[in-house]
Amino acid sequence: MSESLTSLYPHAFVTGASAGLGRAFAEMLLLEGVRVWGTARDGARLTSLATAYPAHFTPVVLNLDDPVAAEAAFTRAANTAAGAFELVINNAGYGVFGPFHEIDEAIWERQVGAMLTATMRMTHAALRRMQERQRGCIVNISSLAVEFPLPFMSGYNVAKAGLSALTESLVVETRGTAINVIDFRPGDFRTDFNQAMLTTFSGNAASSGPMAAAWRALEAHRLASPPPSVAAADLRKALVGRRRGTVRSGSFFQARIAPCFARVIPASLRRFLAARYFGL
Numbered sequence: 001m002s003e004s005l006t007s008l009y010p011h012a013f014v015t016g017a018s019a020g021l022g023r024a025f026a027e028m029l030l031l032e033g034v035r036v037w038g039t040a041r042d043g044a045r046l047t048s049l050a051t052a053y054p055a056h057f058t059p060v061v062l063n064l065d066d067p068v069a070a071e072a073a074f075t076r077a078a079n080t081a082a083g084a085f086e087l088v089i090n091n092a093g094y095g096v097f098g099p100f101h102e103i104d105e106a107i108w109e110r111q112v113g114a115m116l117t118a119t120m121r122m123t124h125a126a127l128r129r130m131q132e133r134q135r136g137c138i139v140n141i142s143s144l145a146v147e148f149p150l151p152f153m154s155g156y157n158v159a160k161a162g163l164s165a166l167t168e169s170l171v172v173e174t175r176g177t178a179i180n181v182i183d184f185r186p187g188d189f190r191t192d193f194n195q196a197m198l199t200t201f202s203g204n205a206a207s208s209g210p211m212a213a214a215w216r217a218l219e220a221h222r223l224a225s226p227p228p229s230v231a232a233a234d235l236r237k238a239l240v241g242r243r244r245g246t247v248r249s250g251s252f253f254q255a256r257i258a259p260c261f262a263r264v265i266p267a268s269l270r271r272f273l274a275a276r277y278f279g280l
Contacts, residue, residue: 004031005239009087009137013077014038014125014223015062015119016092018045020191021141024228025089028236030056037077037085061208064092069119084129084136087239091141095197096214099271100154108155114173115159120166127170130179135226137180137239144187144250147259151214151278164246171245180244184235187250188225194218213279226251 012029016022017038026038031055032202037112039048039062046059058080064072078084093115121140130136149157165184174181233247248255262270 003240005029005236006034008239008242009034009259011081011085012036012089013074013081013141014089014091015064015086015122016040017041017049019196019230020092020184020193021228023049024232025091025235026057028229028232028268029087032236034087037081040074040273051229054108062092064100064118065117067121067218069234070118072123074122074125078129079124084133085126086130086136087139088126088136089139089141089235092119092122093156095117095143095153095193096199096212097152099211101154103155108158111206112156112162115156116162116166119163123166123170127174127179130206131177134178136178137176137182137183137242138167138170139182139235139239140164141184141186143231144185144248144254144259146185147262148274150218150247151275151280152211180242182243183246184238185246185248185255186231187223187254188247189224189231189250190222190227194222217277217279224251224265 009029012034014022014026014029014036015038017036018028018040022038026036026049029036029218030049033056035056035058036053037058038046038049038058039081041063043059043061046057050059058077059199060073060077062070064070096103096111100108112184119140123140126138130138138249140163143156143160145157146161146164147155164183164185167181170181173181202247231249234247238247
């Protein structure tokens with residue numbers, strides 16, 4: 001019989017727990033009896049979780065735009081969680097939609113700083129404590145965009161690719177220890193991610209041209225995608241099974257067929273098919 005999540009990971013830290021995949025991950029853990037410290041930029045967005053699980057959920061205000069402050073907030077939370085977290089899920093992030101050459105440098109520098117630099121700092125702090133205890137699991141939520149970059153989302157692609165590279169480094173470095181590191185790569189899920197995305201144009205989509213086509217494709221894929229609970233179930237399976245390395249999640253096509261197919265076809269054909277997939 002496999003161990004329960006509560007016995008494996010009694011204390012968990014989840015960034016971006018107020019909505020989307022992060023909320024699904026937090027709720028999955030809470031339903032298992034895990035004590036969860038969940039973060040959001042605005043603490044009010046965590047009120048419903050705190051109300052529903054008063055004995056097991058602790059809200060944490062954390063803004064990844066300030067990597068030093070984010071690490072400090074993580075450290076304070078860890079000090080209240082029996083000194084460390086057995087499970088850390090780095091999920092928080094956001095998209096910026098627009099042509100790379102038109103986006104102000106400060107925007108994508110802030111995005112990469114939040115999604116990569118801040119996450120690296122918190123991972124560094126978490127791993128130090130896990131090494132001391134020789135126990136724990138770090139889950140970095142990257143994206144299938146690592147393998148299939150999203151058009152007009154260059155900053156997001158760069159940050160997620162960097163996060164996957166970091167995770168792969170840690171998978172090798174922790175080999176032979178009791179610490180697991182997972183690169184969890186979700187595809188499209190039916191969340192409000194697109195609606196929360198910053199844009200460089202007015203309204204919800206460009207009126208014409210490649211950007212409009214790409215936006216329509218992104219929205220169509222989102223609406224046809226699985227609910228966040230599917231990602232939570234996939235992550236639970238990986239955690240209980242003590243998986244290491246890359247774990248993909250999403251529709252059968254995105255998470256299973258496309259990655260296998262992409263490995264055996266020429267890069268030029270892969271790029272052509274990706275362009276068609278996004279209506280370009």
